[in-house]
Amino acid sequence: MNFGVRLKELRKELGMTLEEAAGKLGVSIPALSGWEQGHRRPNIEMMKQLTALYGTSADYILGLTEDREPKPLTMNAKEILMRKGLHWDGQPLSDEELRTMRVLLEYVLNEKKKDNANADERKAQGE
Template identity: 40%
Template sequence: MAVEFSRVITLLRKERGITQKQAAADLGISQAQLSHYEKGIRECGLDFVVQVADYYGVSCDYLLGRSAERSGQTITVEELPDAGGATAGSVYHGSVLPTMYKKLIENSLDILFDRLEKCRDKRVVVPVSNYLMLAVYRMFRLLYHAAPGNVSSMFRISPARWEREADAAMCLQESQLAATVAGEEGARPSPAAFEMNTESLAREYPRRATSLMNLIKNSEETIRRGVR
């Protein structure tokens, strides 16, 4: 509990723009005690979890990392909106898992590209788009090669080279974006299009934010499993 709780209460306080001293006073504890909770040095009781949930207007499940939704909602595939693309409403032979992941990714991409549209900076739009296309290309080609009878001449880059060259191309796109954001490629992009938090995302994208929050949660769980 301590790791997720400490991360979330720190996030909520900073999103609200209040100091640790003010939050501690509002919650009726010392600043030192709140600092220990936010750093994960000490664990609090369940009564305090409920008090914090009421203070920030979120669910206890959200505070404890059990739900990616501030309301504590547990989503089902039926509750996620379709992105409205060519694959919207697709049925995958009775399995809901591909449909769930498709909705998480498509709805999250809707938010991402809405932010890119607001940014209107080609130096940001191009590397992000190229990186995502390369990621899809990699996964599609791996699946394509899973069937030995598929004709390899569909692709122009040879089987011996494509994986490493795709890796290099993705790293290059990421590097270009990082340099642009850092101001190494001229003026920095305006940060206005990328200013957001969990509350503003839920407000601006009421039908899509659930997907993004769950995509973030699932991705970080995948990362943690991969490095352990």
């Protein structure tokens, strides 16, 4: 499905007129109509607003996927804490501080595993 058709479909699913959707987006009716008819394309900032208004991903709006739900981003904290140049609210973090954070997180997660294993064992014993 092309971009314009998808935009129009999403707007109609929410029961919005062109005027209502344009008002919520802060654009003119002709601008939105041009997008829906495929004569124009919105900029990146407007794509963000479209995804928020229609509650779906840019990939879905652009016709790159049939999955309406945006995929949650997952990031490996261990990998992130290996990066250089990280900061905490603007305060640079040294290599030693990052190493301490990695060690602390590993400790917390290992303790959680032990607690879960102990709870499973007690449950198996019928406590």
